[in-house]
Amino acid sequence: MSVKIGVPSKGRLMEKTFDWFAARGIAMKRTGAEREYSGAVEGIEGVDLVLLSASEIPRELAAGRIHLGVTGTDLVREKLGNGNDLVDELAPMGFGHADLIVAVPDCWVDVETLDDLDAAAAAFRADHGFRLRIATKYHRLVRDYLRAHGVADYQLVDSQGATEGTIRNGTAEAVADITSTGETLRANHLKILDGEPVLRSQATLFASRVAPCDAAEAAALAALKARLA
Numbered sequence: 001m002s003v004k005i006g007v008p009s010k011g012r013l014m015e016k017t018f019d020w021f022a023a024r025g026i027a028m029k030r031t032g033a034e035r036e037y038s039g040a041v042e043g044i045e046g047v048d049l050v051l052l053s054a055s056e057i058p059r060e061l062a063a064g065r066i067h068l069g070v071t072g073t074d075l076v077r078e079k080l081g082n083g084n085d086l087v088d089e090l091a092p093m094g095f096g097h098a099d100l101i102v103a104v105p106d107c108w109v110d111v112e113t114l115d116d117l118d119a120a121a122a123a124f125r126a127d128h129g130f131r132l133r134i135a136t137k138y139h140r141l142v143r144d145y146l147r148a149h150g151v152a153d154y155q156l157v158d159s160q161g162a163t164e165g166t167i168r169n170g171t172a173e174a175v176a177d178i179t180s181t182g183e184t185l186r187a188n189h190l191k192i193l194d195g196e197p198v199l200r201s202q203a204t205l206f207a208s209r210v211a212p213c214d215a216a217e218a219a220a221l222a223a224l225k226a227r228l229a
């Protein structure tokens with residue numbers, strides 16, 4: 001059998017991942033038809049490419065169905081938890097940088113910090129009879145962060161995309177999402193709360209601690225790790 005390496009199947013992370021491996025003498029490419037999710041690895045023996053959604057790579061690593069995987073640290077920490085014992089971080093890859101932040105409407109002039117948000121959330125509940133809604137797909141990370149900063153009177157509402165639009169749509173009062181250039185926040189008249197972000201993320205090469213390895217796979221994995229060191 002072969003070592004399986006999971007790589008994002010499209011977009012910014014896929015191209016930069018291919019470039020990162022190419023710079024280390026390992027050629028990855030998509031094969032087959034344009035929309036076909038098949039790929040190949042050249043330049044090293046016994047390694048198979050598995051093209052996956054970036055958000056599914058943590059689960060595949062944790063299930064031991066892939067030996068290595070490239071995805072954002074945000075997705076691994078959200079899906080597997082901080083300090084989990086299912087994966088090792090082998091190498092930060094220097095791209096895919098994004099901060100997970102909490103943002104509120106620009107026009108909330110009295111809300112600049114998490115303490116302000118806590119006060120606004122208590123006032124919101126008293127006024128409206130329900131808790132201030134924060135839209136996010138990062139439930140675990142945002143809940144832990146807000147708890148650690150003493151923000152209590154809120155509820156998370158799930159948003160799997162176009163999160164910055166939820167306020168205009170009337171389904172949330174605040175958002176917690178990834179930002180890199182800040183353009184999406186600006187375009188939607190949102191401001192980031194002061195202080196450290198929930199998380200600073202970048203694309204990272206992870207290794208599964210639980211993927212079974214026969215002798216051939218162990219040798220291929222050792223050769224691959226040596227090449228990447």
Ligand SMILES: Nc1ncnc2c1ncn2[C@@H]1O[C@H](COP(=O)(O)OP(=O)(O)OP(=O)(O)O)[C@@H](O)[C@H]1O
Nearest residue numbers: 053054055071072073074075096097098178180201
């Ligand atoms: N604007 C951005 N700039 C840089 N990195 C980003 C940005 N948005 C998301 N990312 C990062 O890209 C990674 C993949 O996120 P994304 O949400 O696009 O994946 P996904 O939901 O798995 O995509 P799909 O399921 O459509 O394949 C995450 O680690 C995230 O931090």
Ligand SMILES: O=P(O)(O)OC[C@H]1O[C@H](OP(=O)(O)OP(=O)(O)O)[C@H](O)[C@@H]1O
Nearest residue numbers: 161162163177178179180181182183184
């Ligand atoms: O700070 P910026 O450079 O503007 O990037 C931030 C945006 O990028 C991501 O969305 P994506 O493009 O993946 O679409 P999505 O909203 O459907 O997840 C993220 O969820 C933000 O919406």
